[in-house]
């Protein structure tokens with residue numbers, strides 16, 4: 424279970440000649456940009472949570488806070504009872520985080536990349552071998568396992584990055600826009616992967632702009648707008664509060680309702 428409460432993160436706005444620029448965004452205040460102002464949600468065992476919101480809403484910043492790549496200014500994050508802000512090592516060991524960058528070494532093969540990250544997590548050679556075989560099956564990577572990462576297609580690189588993210592069998596998985604830029608077949612491999620994690624009972628959070636993915640996979644949804652959670656709940660609740668049985672219209676209804 425991962426639980427996020429009242430999360431906030433601000434960034435210093437650049438100054439011009441020592442003066443703070445005029446506020447251009449509702450999140451600009453006194454020389455700070457409040458990228459995340461009040462985000463809350465939870466995701467339990469076997470649940471998939473979809474993190475949605477318009478461009479710039481604060482999704483990536485929120486996920487980076489969860490992965491402890493960024494430190495929040497306020498709020499709390501608990502994972503399986505551990506306080507991630509007090510114990511960031513817990514996050515490194517037990518959370519698998521896929522960020523926007525591939526994080527792969529171009530001169531290593533797909534397999535060497537996964538093995539390298541597995542060794543960083545202290546996995547034994549036997550466990551690593553078993554895990555690689557498992558992941559290569561799950562993500563259909565056998566065909567390009569021995570190709571250099573810098574010679575892989577976008578879809579192959581993304582599968583490789585996901586394998587790297589979960590090589591150490593994390594208890595919680597967080598994926599930032601995992602299917603962006605992928606063709607239908609590559610996206611399907613990743614969506615099947617998410618479904619298999621759900622079946623294993625691992626809480627999984629992913630951000631996306633694709634509502635059909637949410638409809639297919641998510642048990643709950645968190646919609647962020649201007650850095651705030653404006654909706655958190657199940658799919659039926661989303662349709663009810665958004666005023667439409669159509670997910671797209673319900674999403675637009677909720678986002679437009681925010682002042």
Ligand SMILES: Nc1ncnc2c1ncn2[C@@H]1O[C@H](COP(=O)(O)OP(=O)(O)OP(=O)(O)O)[C@@H](O)[C@H]1O
Nearest residue numbers: 434435456458476477478479480481482483484485
């Ligand atoms: N390091 C930073 N310094 C200043 N501003 C930042 C920083 N990181 C993010 N922001 C700002 O915070 C806001 C939220 O960005 P974020 O990347 O979290 O949005 P997002 O919801 O993931 O958007 P998208 O859907 O376009 O990926 C944006 O206005 C962005 O410019």
